[in-house]
Amino acid sequence: MTVIAWQSAGPVAAAAIATGGALAAVRRFGSGPDGWRIMPPGSTPRLVLCVAGGLIVLWIAAAVTTGAGASLRFTVMVIAGFSGARVLASEDASVLLTATSMLALVVALASAFADGSGLWPYFGAAVIAAGAGWLPHRTARAT
């Protein structure tokens, strides 16, 4: 995403994206469950979903990844799609906040589609991505 931001909006935007992402990653490293969590036992439905989704994505990718700005479109679509899918598959607050950070950064990248907002989306996204991990997430009592 930093590289894409550099290409589409320059070094300051890229630095904002890199800083926000790095802070979010550092926070995520120190919170959430420990251990290897990729494809644990019981992942068969997800695997089937991936295969079915892959077939659809193949067709879309043929259209999205061609022409000018293909790398930007592909990055935004993949990260937004994965963040949304990750959110639907997890109950863990740390996972959702990580997805929030990723989504904020990629929405900033999407600002390259439109003219007029300058560097503000990048700075805003960096703040959201870096700050999301520090939010308190508790279930409080009803009042």
Add this chain to the structure above:
Amino acid sequence: MQPESAVLLVVAAAALAFAVTFNPLSISRGALLLKGGTGLAASAAIAAVPTFDLVLLILLTLGVLHAAIDGRRAFAVRLRAPIVAVATLAVALVFAHAQGPDELQRFAAVGLVAGLAAAVGLMPYMHPLDPEEPMTSSPIPWIAFVGPVLAAVVVARAQQMLAPDAGGVFGGMLIGLGLLNIAWGSIAAWLTESEVAAWRYSFVADWGLVLCGFGLTLADGGRAALLILFSIVVGRLPLYVVSRQALRDKAVAQRPINFVVAGALAGSAPFVGFVARVLLLRAATQLYWPLALALALGMLLWLPGSLRLGRSLAVPRGRQAIGVALVLAVNVAAGLYPLPILLAARL
């Protein structure tokens, strides 16, 4: 800022003032003002920013802040809907700007409608509800306070982003989803066990009319959508706020005031919901008369649910009675003379 969004912001501010003044529960008015003010400021920012990506960032921030405030539902459960909404809208943004077959623009239309439904909390993505939860952390602020401005902005942006062909798909999707929400919301408001859930479903049913109005792409459709949103923010939401104590006490009543409130909630004359329904039926008749027939049949479903909700208000006394009278008066005034609202929104 669009005039339509500006009008909705003003009525949202009025609804917040009403909630702070007339809330019957013993809660901190300062905290309510702070949370509501944050939502109002975010709505204003959503309406004012120049690009759609900034709208998404504000929506994401608001979703995180809303999930972080006190509530009974888990943090993850409350955060999920806004994230899904932003992800869907972001993918729609990509499709809208992709160069390729026409189908990509149609995907964008589907993404915009799905993202809007997820953000507001409509079928097919209704936010989980805990009847015992405080109103500020419940799904109600999304569907009745922030949602109207967001919908106006998303629809306006969609009209700018989508090609005419995809715009037709967008309208068709809105009408289809609107009919689904009308049927689902009005029947559930009638038959569901929980009174709080019945109130939430009644909002969903009203949103069905809003979606149909936006989807009809005729002037009368837009006018109807605005007036229904007006009735949600300064009619249904304040009446729900006033009913919170009675809902907690499980008190019901069948006095004349309960039937008047039921009439207002059902969109009967002379309330503003009636004018909106007439405009919506007129627009549907111009476009495709069987749609008007389906809408007319759907509108009949409001009656049993509204009678139930009217009873759930019990007998308002003191400050609550003044609040109910004020809400009814505003809705009657807007119903008898809606032109200033429509002129302000330039519709």
